[in-house]
Amino acid sequence: MNTRRFDALIIGGGGAGLRAALQLARSDYTVAVVSKVFPTRSHTVSAQGGITAALANVDDDRWEWHMYDTVKGGDWLGDQDAIEFMCREAASAVYELEHMGLPFSRLDNGKIYQRPFGGQSKHFGGDQATRTCAAADRTGHALLHTLYQQNIQHRTQFFDEYFALDLLRDADGYCLGVSAFSIETGEPLLIEARATLLATGGAGRVFGNSSNAMINTGDGLGMVLRAGLPLQDMEFWQFHPTGIAGVGCLITEGVRGEGGYLLNKHGERFMERYAPHARDLAGRDVVARAIAIEIAEGRGCGPRADCVDLKLDHLGEQAIVEKLPGIRELSIRFAGVDPIKAPIPVAPTAHYMMGGIPTNLHGQVVAPARFGPEEPVPGLYAVGECACVSVHGANRLGGNSLLDLVVFGRAAGRHMLEYLRDNPYPRPLPGDAADASRARLARWEQPGNERITAITDDLRRTMQTRCGVFRTDTVLREGFTQLNELEARLAHAGLQDTSRVFNTARIEALELENLIGVARATLVSAISRTESRGAHTREDFPQRDDEHWLKHTLYSREGDQVDAKPVRLKPLTVESIRPKERVY
Amino acid sequence: MKFCLYRYRPESGEKPFMQEVELDIDPAGKMLLDALIAIKAQDETLSLRRSCREGVCGSDAVNVNGKNRLACITPLSELTEPIEVRPLPGLPVIRDLVVDMEPFYRQYRSVKPWLVNDDPEPEVERLQSPQDRALLDGAYECILCACCTTACPSFWWNPEKFVGPAGLLQAYRFIADSRDEATPARLDNLEDPYRLYRCRGIMNCVDACPKGLNPTAAIGRIKALLVKRRV
Numbered sequence: 001m002n003t004r005r006f007d008a009l010i011i012g013g014g015g016a017g018l019r020a021a022l023q024l025a026r027s028d029y030t031v032a033v034v035s036k037v038f039p040t041r042s043h044t045v046s047a048q049g050g051i052t053a054a055l056a057n058v059d060d061d062r063w064e065w066h067m068y069d070t071v072k073g074g075d076w077l078g079d080q081d082a083i084e085f086m087c088r089e090a091a092s093a094v095y096e097l098e099h100m101g102l103p104f105s106r107l108d109n110g111k112i113y114q115r116p117f118g119g120q121s122k123h124f125g126g127d128q129a130t131r132t133c134a135a136a137d138r139t140g141h142a143l144l145h146t147l148y149q150q151n152i153q154h155r156t157q158f159f160d161e162y163f164a165l166d167l168l169r170d171a172d173g174y175c176l177g178v179s180a181f182s183i184e185t186g187e188p189l190l191i192e193a194r195a196t197l198l199a200t201g202g203a204g205r206v207f208g209n210s211s212n213a214m215i216n217t218g219d220g221l222g223m224v225l226r227a228g229l230p231l232q233d234m235e236f237w238q239f240h241p242t243g244i245a246g247v248g249c250l251i252t253e254g255v256r257g258e259g260g261y262l263l264n265k266h267g268e269r270f271m272e273r274y275a276p277h278a279r280d281l282a283g284r285d286v287v288a289r290a291i292a293i294e295i296a297e298g299r300g301c302g303p304r305a306d307c308v309d310l311k312l313d314h315l316g317e318q319a320i321v322e323k324l325p326g327i328r329e330l331s332i333r334f335a336g337v338d339p340i341k342a343p344i345p346v347a348p349t350a351h352y353m354m355g356g357i358p359t360n361l362h363g364q365v366v367a368p369a370r371f372g373p374e375e376p377v378p379g380l381y382a383v384g385e386c387a388c389v390s391v392h393g394a395n396r397l398g399g400n401s402l403l404d405l406v407v408f409g410r411a412a413g414r415h416m417l418e419y420l421r422d423n424p425y426p427r428p429l430p431g432d433a434a435d436a437s438r439a440r441l442a443r444w445e446q447p448g449n450e451r452i453t454a455i456t457d458d459l460r461r462t463m464q465t466r467c468g469v470f471r472t473d474t475v476l477r478e479g480f481t482q483l484n485e486l487e488a489r490l491a492h493a494g495l496q497d498t499s500r501v502f503n504t505a506r507i508e509a510l511e512l513e514n515l516i517g518v519a520r521a522t523l524v525s526a527i528s529r530t531e532s533r534g535a536h537t538r539e540d541f542p543q544r545d546d547e548h549w550l551k552h553t554l555y556s557r558e559g560d561q562v563d564a565k566p567v568r569l570k571p572l573t574v575e576s577i578r579p580k581e582r583v584y
Numbered sequence: 585m586k587f588c589l590y591r592y593r594p595e596s597g598e599k600p601f602m603q604e605v606e607l608d609i610d611p612a613g614k615m616l617l618d619a620l621i622a623i624k625a626q627d628e629t630l631s632l633r634r635s636c637r638e639g640v641c642g643s644d645a646v647n648v649n650g651k652n653r654l655a656c657i658t659p660l661s662e663l664t665e666p667i668e669v670r671p672l673p674g675l676p677v678i679r680d681l682v683v684d685m686e687p688f689y690r691q692y693r694s695v696k697p698w699l700v701n702d703d704p705e706p707e708v709e710r711l712q713s714p715q716d717r718a719l720l721d722g723a724y725e726c727i728l729c730a731c732c733t734t735a736c737p738s739f740w741w742n743p744e745k746f747v748g749p750a751g752l753l754q755a756y757r758f759i760a761d762s763r764d765e766a767t768p769a770r771l772d773n774l775e776d777p778y779r780l781y782r783c784r785g786i787m788n789c790v791d792a793c794p795k796g797l798n799p800t801a802a803i804g805r806i807k808a809l810l811v812k813r814r815v
Contacts, residue, residue, distance in 0.1 A: 100699060334638070503631070
């Protein structure tokens, strides 16, 4: 197989990968980015509302308040050292993006525009804060393009439209790079590097109704599982309250931040009943559950009573055109509704994976090993939605994901530089390092009667109906049985497309293998956690149970095993925020 | 519904051909991308790019009934049958609806699309008035789908020399940015009979842009700046 060698290697061309790549590209080390799509097609581009940092441009603010909100928003499952780190670094990370040229919207005094978002408060749970920095409602697009532009300026080596297959490791557990192939030519390739960063994004396409791009198939998670490493907190999936009904496309929380609100079929502002104080700007899990209950109890809107109305016409045409032009466009196209005139029909949609590849706050992948439960895997890093550091805990706050990307992308890039200095010599690649990848490619040349698209559709239906907003042991176990059947069918699947050139059927087959790994981790972890916390709602265990469950789950593929590790309640420098009841 | 799809498999040794496909689909509320995915479910050998399915990633630009559009935001109900879907014109076809975008990206990179400001960095944000920021509206939203550039005959004839509407819009995005200090160098980089002046103002790009942007207007402003610095 052809081999290319770099000092550092990034898998994934979204915000996290490009921020880390930039750190490395500015140094003397060589860095390559492998992405299965041209980098600006990555899912970061779809982020709308903004990036959260306590700049205090509009109103009083402090990073400590941001930290409190993030801990509370995550229902105390987030690690407080990582959360402190992220909230402290937030302002500098945002200013840095501005210096790079990100076209933020502006206030009259010329500073970066900020808007209120859900779960934000002043004075540790007091009045609504105004903390989310925005470029209209296209913040992700602006951020991703800015980072890509910086990377071309610094001459990062891009492998666009290459699909990464597996991690290459030696007997001592060092990560030595990845196996990949060119989607355009089908040619396999080994890319060796002393440090490898996974920034492969989420896996929201495991659900039938999802806000996620079609490329969000958990490829990095599949690679980690196949390498025998665990995944953390995989039962926690955020359902965003406001996806366009029936389509799933996202309508940003910024709509409610700018003053929009939700109505049921009686025209009632029902969030007043569920969150008397924060109302429509409560945590996303709280709002999503409220909508699901309204619909289930027959108070939904629309001909099938399967959605609620998001009203924003009272904001006025000018505010909508200036602040929310992108969602107006989406609403007109996908819901046939101009929000200047009428409310948008919305329903919860699978949106974000709080769990992922366990890392420390330098982005190093950690796993239980000889010396403890959190030993770094040498040479392997993970950042962004694919990683679980864990700052989002059991429920992510809006505006914190773009922040996660740039803060931890930068931190991981910095740590990789140190690692490269400390490990100046490449380790030899074992002769059999790519055997598993070769076998995987060869497997998809075998004929079979089962079709990939049919299995994928069934997988999404299973996860949607058996692992959605509300869960019980019985329903989750039904899902697990169905998943086993799907895996059995996958063994008999084959491709009709035998071409090597731009064979997207083969890509979809490889993605399905990754999705099934994600689904398994999710179902097994969800069955094991017998409490309700954040986005994980068990109807059979409706209370949060700090005595038994104030801990992270760690899922390993070997024997579908679930282990636990403690939540870090101790921040870096400030006082711990002790668990208490979470009300909005 | 009736479709007519451009098919090309380089390994087959056969010439490209148009394939007629019948699909049982209710067009109400559906987009062209939904139909292409449904066709691919029947015949997985159809190759196309797609990702966000909501018109922001720019992957699935194709030529539909003679016009460049994003499949994911093109309602089926607006299209007359048989719906003819071809790859974007003016770029080499890799396979089926997938084109080699490199000539397009090369022109994008050629305008040095990044902010240049050599002043010491303040510890907070650089200030920009809302009025100055408003100059970027209509310039920064480009998604690099290539609908405009591949609708431009000047680019068809001179893909190596003419920057094309997307690249020129991108150049203007930085010229218009009050924080950028490289306007003279950016204008030098464009002052060329081919790079900029192959634009004849026929406005195919404006007609094609799925985001409603106006590259021709941006090109006009660049030309005006060049005239201004001459006199």
